[in-house]
Amino acid sequence: MFRRNLIAVTILTTAAGPLAAQQDTQPPEPAGEETAAQATTSGPQPQMQVGADWPYYGGDANATRFSPLDKITPENVANLEPAFTYETGDMPEGQAEGMYSPETTPLKIGNDLLMCSAMNVLISIDATSGEENWRFDPGVPNEAIPYGATCRGVTYYIDPEAGEGDACATRVIQGTLDAKLVAVDAATGTPCEDFGENGTVDLWKDLGERVPGWYAVTAPPTLVRGILVTGAQVLDGQAEDAPSGVIRGYDAISGELAWAWDLAAPDQNRNGPPEGEVYTRGTPNMWTTGVADEELGYVYMPMGNSAVDYYGSNRTQAENEYATSLVALDATTGEEVWHFQTIRNDVWDYDLGSQSTLIEWQGTPAILLPTKQGDIYILDRATGEPLTPVDELTDLPKGEIEPDYIADSQPVSAWHTLRKDPLEEKDMWGFSPIDQLWCRIQYRRANYDGYLTPPSADRPWIQYPGYNGGSDWGSVAVDTERGIIVANYNDIPNYNQLIPREQADEMGLLPINEVDQRAGAPEGAGDPQLGSPYAINVNAGWRNDVTGMPCTRPPYGGIRAIDLETGETLWDRPLGTARRNGPFGIPSMLPLDIGTPNNGGAVVTASGLVFIAAATDNLFSAIDIETGETLWSVKLPAGGQANPITYEANGRQYVMVTAMGHHFMETPVGDEVMAWTLPED
């Protein structure tokens, strides 16, 4: 540690100019000094295969969510029966009530299912019986919950040097809500002593003041060349002076920092900031899941926005350069190779939420990038050059808040977008003419010039699509055999308004470091945005304030199959029934497809089935990939806002999803891990 700080100090003193000029100055490489990165990264390591196993969060190393298994077919899927249910026992207590959104997807390796619970309890269970093998609780406190108690998954690592039966020869690694990397032995659940401090690496290091809940890891780290790469969720909308969005790589064996990519000071902070300094504060963060190309040694990180989402004039040039971009980093050096920006000067919270997927596209190694705006891009994996056409929207409205900051033009995918036409007054909805009329009045009172209407304070503005997507963290699945992308998506506006600082002060809007209790309100519902002249109020999903009903007509979400070759829609349908929705929160029990908001992705199997939960009707369904028709569905005991998996054990194919609910999606919370399989012949 001390040695690296010394290097960093050397770099700082030799680099010319103030910090802001760091962008353009190339500090000399410290001669003769081996950085940690050079010491630890190796060549490409063998990749695990998807099939009987589900070894990566996204299924295979490419994150296609495509399984070659075909025992469960469109013909027999209706015969699926419950195999087992495992309960993690992790349910909200005390101040965690109303803040649970586990979003958990297990890995399956050998005979074990490996997962984390909402509060980061690491668990291994038997893949055929659901019997618990071991559990390890790192003791995450409730106060560490950022926006929701979430742990989307874990990372599995095989130590190439270890012998059979060595401690931690195979390890399960997670990032935690209280910002730690935790590594345990995959066989026993015992912390790996050689990893950091007794199996733990503290990610708060060099971030500044430790404020529980402000900086939290909710996604599995991305493994590339023996380096674990992680970003973190930095709670949105609190203050411009927020923890850094730095992306860091750690040696999977020792937990040593291999490199850091601080987009505002990439060279200076490559091996950690100089003594007494911290990683650049307020920079765009990466809260979702990365993907890696082991051969190239690149890791692809979908960046979010700066700490304050809805006001940009105070952002630095570096922030504007990288925010809401897919960034390719060379995992052997921590240097940026290329980046592709999906929105310029983002004032809409259009974080890139989906894990990207590696594909071969017309003979080129490519990466498929879904966005919250609904645009789907296909880029050259090595260079970031778009392989599919990108259009420019020009003459965009500038608004009155910061017209000089709002971009003149924005990229859109001309190949495929999930985005729908702009809203009209007649799209307003309700359960009676009266609440519909109230929504129509709201529509007319708001600022709305279609897609990318800039923020306003004098009146509300309509943001469509809202920050839930398009594509969110559930990402897309790609049937690489049939050449079909399966994308579930949200189709929901937000109804937003900036609040001038004086008014925000009167309302008592305070950032996380100045309040004791937070109530798990929807993101942006009264966020202070300290440092900027405006706080923000977001009505997520634009709900009628009296009835709780959405102001816009259904569907609110759908699922679509897209031809990977041409970008054409093969089929498109609403996802989710109306059984759990109704006015004043009363379930209507109507078994009709309405299309609900959805979070969580799909799995596609070689037999032509799409398995998906995600919707707020708490159903887990199998859909025919050829027709889009639902062939089987089952009621879950809680919300299925998680990506399912499929695997094989003892010659039988299983499908699995966790039913754990989601506070923001307003589905019931649970702790069930559920598997289905076909009856024995």
Place this chain on the structure above:
Amino acid sequence: MVLGSICLALGATLAAGGLWLILLGGSWYYGIAGVALALTGVLLLQQRTLAVWLYLATWTGTIAWAFWEVGADWWAHVPRLVAPTLILLLILSCIPALRRNS
């Protein structure tokens, strides 16, 4: 007649909101339908059979307007048709009482 009071209240609400929407440059339907519903309520309170005819005309107009605006999108018809049709059924159920009193 409780129904008369309900129709008057709902109609007045719709008419007031409908006027606001017209001033904002939006649809004229709500203002017109609101006035018609309020009048229906007044006529019901006066126990006049004309109420039925007026509301039948309002409801028919509503159906025509709804299909003109959103076509055959059934989910979009929920706010447009369910409640007005419910009111129609209630008013039709009042016909015997109205006849006795006229």
